[in-house]
Amino acid sequence: MRLIPVTLLLLALDASAQALDLPVSVEATPILKTTTSWNGTPLVYPAGVAEISGLLITIAPGGETGWHSHPVPSFGYVLEGELEVSLKNGRKNRIKAGEALAEVVDTLHNGRNVGTGPVKLVVFYAGSQGTVLTVKPVP
Numbered sequence: 001m002r003l004i005p006v007t008l009l010l011l012a013l014d015a016s017a018q019a020l021d022l023p024v025s026v027e028a029t030p031i032l033k034t035t036t037s038w039n040g041t042p043l044v045y046p047a048g049v050a051e052i053s054g055l056l057i058t059i060a061p062g063g064e065t066g067w068h069s070h071p072v073p074s075f076g077y078v079l080e081g082e083l084e085v086s087l088k089n090g091r092k093n094r095i096k097a098g099e100a101l102a103e104v105v106d107t108l109h110n111g112r113n114v115g116t117g118p119v120k121l122v123v124f125y126a127g128s129q130g131t132v133l134t135v136k137p138v139p
Contacts, residue, residue: 031077032100038085038093039104043073048128055133059083059119065111069135072127074103081119084112108137 020028036042059065059081067088082096088108095101096115103109103123113119125133 032075032102034102036102037073037104037107038101039087039091039107041105041107043102043105045126046072046128046131048131051127051129051131053125053127053133055123055125057119057121057123059111059113059121061113061116061118063113063119067108067110067137069106069108069137070103070125070133071106071135072125072131072133073105074123074125074133076101076103076121076123079120079122081113081117082115083119083121084114086110086112 022028034043076095077100078095078097080097082094085093085095085101085103086109087104093101094114111119127133
């Protein structure tokens, strides 16, 4: 994972929020701005008619998503709990409530609830019409 000095990241995110030119009564707090997934792979939008999908996902304590991949870019934000995402090569990423990540694309991974309560996360997929969001490996 590329490490970006926190000060530079905060300045970039603050500039993005200011660029919205919102009224004083509205506050925008950036949670993620990236051109790569969390494993460093550049994000590429799929061809076709654009379609954005959003899901609220809940994983019980000790529960797992099972190995799967996404053929389209997706972005997740953890509302509650702590989630560990593992890749087949052993690399892991832990995210907890209030944190976000750009999910890996076309890469098998497994999400596991490592906390004592449920994990609740919102995931948005930047896909195209007719494209599945999740692919399970063939046994």
